Amino acid sequence: MTTGTRTTERVPVVRCVGLTKFFGGVCGLADVSLDLFAGEIVGLVGENGAGKSTLTKILSGVHSPDRGELWFGSERVGSLTPHRARMLGVETVYQTLELCDNRSAPANIVLGQEPVRFSVGPLKFVDRKAAARIAAERLSSFGTALPDSDVAVRRLSGGQRQAIAIARAMMRGNRLMTFDEPTAALGIRQKRATWDLIRRVASEGVAVLLISHNVDEVLELAGRIVALRLGRLTLDARTEAVTRDEVEAHMSGLAR
């Protein structure tokens, strides 16, 4: 679950200082500072265009900030690329899951980091048994089992596909996992199943950033809530310290 203590000695696994990003003349982020700690679920809320996805993309190396600093642990990170971010343990799970429909679950989970049986020069021969084993292990820790691990994931249920997407992200996402609208189109039962998965990820010591427009979900899962509005951080408070109305007010900027 989320961490309850507020130890000022903790080193954030990810620290953003004054991040600013412009797209042409449009301000994506303005002077955003945020700390993310291991094992903590931080809910990131905001209207469309508030800067949530800009922030995520900066954290995952897709965009580089025009101003500001990014720190992973005690190291300053400059010129981050998606590849380097991944190597540093930052992963994102998208609403669309972004799976390769034509490939099997093990193939999807180990994509980009396939276990190698042996190499001949530049050619690396995939260890399919090891891949299947890794997939089975990770999926079973999510309570998901696949009767046939060779089947293309397009034939699998939504719940299985989500578990696969999260399992893939967890292969390298040991620092920060961002969930981008994970339950936006799911029914109640699947929402709860996904929440369990997210809590499980956090319990493994990963910092979790939960992007959601569903305030109830954020209140349910997150230990801390952060709100963005028009690129600016308007709220950064522990969940128990704010009310639902306050959160919404900070998202929309409406005076109460």
Next chain:
Amino acid sequence: MHLIFAIGVIFVVLAFRDSNYFEIDNLRVVLLNSSSVAIASVGMAYLMVAGGIDLSIGSIFVAAGFAAGDLSLHTSPVIAVLGGLALAGGLGLVNGLLVWRIRVSPIIVTLGTLTLIEGVVTVVSKGAGVYGFPGGFLSIGQATPLGVPTEIWLMIAFAVVAAIILATTTIGAHIYALGGNREASELAGVRVRRLTLGLFVFAGLAAGLAGIITSARFGVADISFGVDFNLNVITATILGGVAFSGGEGTVGGVMLAVIFLNVVSSGLIASGVNPYYSDVITGAALVVSVGLEQLTHERNDRIRREVALAEMLAAGGSDETAAPVGKSSRSFAALSPWRDR
């Protein structure tokens, strides 16, 4: 695979009509005619599985054959071959860079380079063929180590190695992934740019190799050689199970398709049928296989819908909505704008 069945049927039919068909000589000719298309199809298959396509390989085929042939008149055969291959690889790289940089469909870009390269070859050759190659160069195409022509050895070796790499290595896995979902591959750490360019180079090299061998075998390099080549290669690739949209297909399937198409056309000729009918068959095969692929897409969509529906019903109740099953496969060969993806 249904192709094996089809080939079997054709063999039986032909055996009926002409019992001489099964002579080793005939089969050798079939394989020989297949080999240049087969080699180029392997390269094309790799590129198409990843979601790309190169329509200019017909011109690369001709250009490499010309370059190697011409070089052989002035230098050693080895240099001639290397020169031809370098040109082919370079042209493939140009295609890849254009496709990558100009984010327009590869079909359009390579259609342009097809004409461009052909034009340059015509200008440089002044419309004439090149011939009179020295024996050393000719032996590449005409030698028969162990009684089997070099081309066939090359085709077999090339196909076997390519099939193994595609099926069992990380590069193969990445190629399939790229064809299945380009964004996901990039996010997963696949070096998409490097792989894409490499595949275009490989397709060019394969076409170039085929062209060089053909020049050596016939002792002549001529523009007309490339005329049907494009169509034959693409038809064989798609008939062999490589989806136009990427993500599916095997080298083995493509090899079978090449042989099938050749068996059909040579069988028709051997039976005394008008050789143009083989064009009809080839064209029909292409249309049918693309049609089958579209039907498969629709079937996949239906499967997805059924899975989602079953989920919804199993969960029971109207408060459950089916989970989004994700976007369908995406590729950078963005063809069929009217097709729902």
